Amino acid sequence: MSDGRVFVVGGGLAGLSAACALADAGYHVTLFERRDFLGGRASSYEHPGTGEVVDNCQHVLLGCCTNLRDFYERLGVEDRIRWYRRITFLEPGGRSSSIEPSLLPAPLHTGSSFLRFRLLSPRDKVASARALVELIPGTPEDSGEDFLGWRGRKGQTQTAIDRFWAPLLISSLNEELDKTSVRYGAMVLRDAFLKSAEAGRMGVPTSPLSELYGVAERYLAERGGRVLRRCAVEQVRCEEASAVEPAAGTPGVTLGTGAGEFGFDYAISAVPFHQLGRILPQSEAAGALQKKVSQLRTVPITGIHLWFDREITPLEHAALLDRNIQWMFQKSKILQARPAAHCEAPSATGSYLELVVSSSKSLLEMGRAEIIELALKELKEFFPAAREAGLVKATVIKEVHATFAPAPLSDHFRALPVSPWPRLFLSGDWTATGWPATMEGAVRAGYSTAEALCAAAGEARHYRVPDLKPRGLMRLFGH
Numbered sequence: 400m401s402d403g404r405v406f407v408v409g410g411g412l413a414g415l416s417a418a419c420a421l422a423d424a425g426y427h428v429t430l431f432e433r434r435d436f437l438g439g440r441a442s443s444y445e446h447p448g449t450g451e452v453v454d455n456c457q458h459v460l461l462g463c464c465t466n467l468r469d470f471y472e473r474l475g476v477e478d479r480i481r482w483y484r485r486i487t488f489l490e491p492g493g494r495s496s497s498i499e500p501s502l503l504p505a506p507l508h509t510g511s512s513f514l515r516f517r518l519l520s521p522r523d524k525v526a527s528a529r530a531l532v533e534l535i536p537g538t539p540e541d542s543g544e545d546f547l548g549w550r551g552r553k554g555q556t557q558t559a560i561d562r563f564w565a566p567l568l569i570s571s572l573n574e575e576l577d578k579t580s581v582r583y584g585a586m587v588l589r590d591a592f593l594k595s596a597e598a599g600r601m602g603v604p605t606s607p608l609s610e611l612y613g614v615a616e617r618y619l620a621e622r623g624g625r626v627l628r629r630c631a632v633e634q635v636r637c638e639e640a641s642a643v644e645p646a647a648g649t650p651g652v653t654l655g656t657g658a659g660e661f662g663f664d665y666a667i668s669a670v671p672f673h674q675l676g677r678i679l680p681q682s683e684a685a686g687a688l689q690k691k692v693s694q695l696r697t698v699p700i701t702g703i704h705l706w707f708d709r710e711i712t713p714l715e716h717a718a719l720l721d722r723n724i725q726w727m728f729q730k731s732k733i734l735q736a737r738p739a740a741h742c743e744a745p746s747a748t749g750s751y752l753e754l755v756v757s758s759s760k761s762l763l764e765m766g767r768a769e770i771i772e773l774a775l776k777e778l779k780e781f782f783p784a785a786r787e788a789g790l791v792k793a794t795v796i797k798e799v800h801a802t803f804a805p806a807p808l809s810d811h812f813r814a815l816p817v818s819p820w821p822r823l824f825l826s827g828d829w830t831a832t833g834w835p836a837t838m839e840g841a842v843r844a845g846y847s848t849a850e851a852l853c854a855a856a857g858e859a860r861h862y863r864v865p866d867l868k869p870r871g872l873m874r875l876f877g878h
Contacts, residue, residue: 403664403856406431406654408632408678411439412838413826414669415615416470416845417852418624420862423473424853428624429663431656433631436609437616440801441838443607449704449792454608456702456798457728457755462600463590464839465864466846474614480602481733487717488566490518491780495717500596504871506535508596518720523559530555535593536876538585543807546584547576566718567592570726572835573698573757573802583805583835595870603716603733630656635666637680637820651822665852669826669845671800672814673697684819694812695829700801701759703774708789710750711782719754722777723762726755749791754778759797767795802836803829816848821855824848 403426407414410432418428436442443454460467460480471477485499496517500508513524530553539549550564564584565576571587572579592599604611616626634655652666668678672692679685703724715732719725731751754774756762762770771793779785803809813831816824826848827841834840846862853860869876 402427404662405429405665405667405852406652406661406663407667407669408635408654409439409669409827410434410437410626410628411669411827412441412467412470412612412841413828413830413845413848414439414667415612416466416842417667417669417826417849418845419470419473419615419618420846420849420860421852422619422622422624424849424858424860426665428619428622429661430619430624430626431630431632431654432626432628435629436613437626437628438609438612439841440798441608441612441841443609446704446794446796449706449794451704451706451751451792452607453704453794453796454702454753455796456700456801457726457753458604458608458838460602460838461591461598462602463594463598463867464602464837465867466842467839469864470842470845474612474618476611476614479604479606479611481605483601483603483716484596486601487714488516488518488562488720489717489781490562490720491722491777493781493783494518500599505595505869505873506531506593506871508871509592509599518562519559520556523556523563526553526555527559527563529553531588531593534585534589535873537878538589539581541580541582541808541810544581545577545807546579546581549581549584550576562720566720566725569757570718570755571837572805573700574804574806575758579805580807580809582810587835590866594873595867597870598867601716603728605734607734627656627658630658632656632678635668635678635680635823637666637823652820664822665855666823667826667848667852668818668823669848671697671827672803672829673800680820680823682819688814688819691812692814692829695803695809696806697800698802698804699759699763700798701756701762701770702796702798703754703756703770703793704796705752705754705771705774705778705793706791707750707752707785708791709748709784709787711752711778711784711788717781719777719781722780724754724756724774724777726757727778727781728753728755750788752778763797763799770795805835816844816851817855824852824855 405426405428407418407430418430422428441458446453485497487497489495499512501511636653651664653662716728826844828836830844832840832843
């Protein structure tokens, strides 16, 4: 077991997963988080305007997210995920159809529901099926082509793009298809919807996100670590020492905070790439690294939270087609009833919905009232009962830098977990994980960084979990 001292800057999923893995290995871990809650961009807090605990945006996972699921098991919170096998699609007017697995072997397991899918014509289905078949042997390399152009070359109809490809991929990757790399678009479809029925299950947290990930604070404390919240790191200094043997009593890295200076043997920066400037030591190497990662760009997500005086749909979630709002999650049905002591218990007859707009660039300049008005207008097209319901309260949360864009060739600008400084490591969903910006990608980054730090200390440890194995006929392709 190790006894090195490690500090982690950033309490998002990458920082938390790296910290917990290293604490398990015996390192003395201190995690610094500038806010009062954990989870980073997957967090929740009591909204001052409503008095309600809200997530900054609805986050979901799929069955293929093996490392995220491992992290939940590590923390003992896997029972706080509700799994769904069926995805319901709605068009304006309320007509619906669903995609769900059957007993057929993969990749045919969703075939029967796709054939019955009423919101696509036979021509749309044939075009979509033909394109999906091309992904069965494997995903194409990132050639610099965008996913929309690639789909166009495969003879896709506009309706198939708008009602099948876009709802699945924009919500998964948080970017428009004409700005998404072929590799990541194909990866989502193949890994989540073709490899197995388990891979495509959708999981939704049943507790507020910071409550879910806040368990990590106790996990670290039980292993001799600690979390310092509301403690911003102002400066990091790295000593020019060897990676393995610093001088006796000399810290490998030192950081300054509002609470004073701290010395450690190793450091992990788990902040977003656009905030690296406040973490990295100032040097030529730092400038080169910042120049590289600055080629990445961010994409926003907007969550619209609405509380009604009655239930407007029995559905717990649905993909919404042909409008600005893209997904509906009925949080009053999904969340477990755990009101804080100072909050009123949820109404037995009311309903709390969150509407999600991924890649919400068009909403950035709109005000709160304008967005709520637009959302209500569109919501009533999908759920006529909303026309009679009273809106009790509402709020809008814009996550301006929600994810990095999975643009063609963007992998060239993602950093490795090792840095130019032997005792400073990098983590975050934007690092070179091979995954897009998701909760799974963040945990993969955290585990990769923990492995790299252990290797620098002369230990071989493995935390990353393999991908789900293909099932059914997909086993013939071996990956």
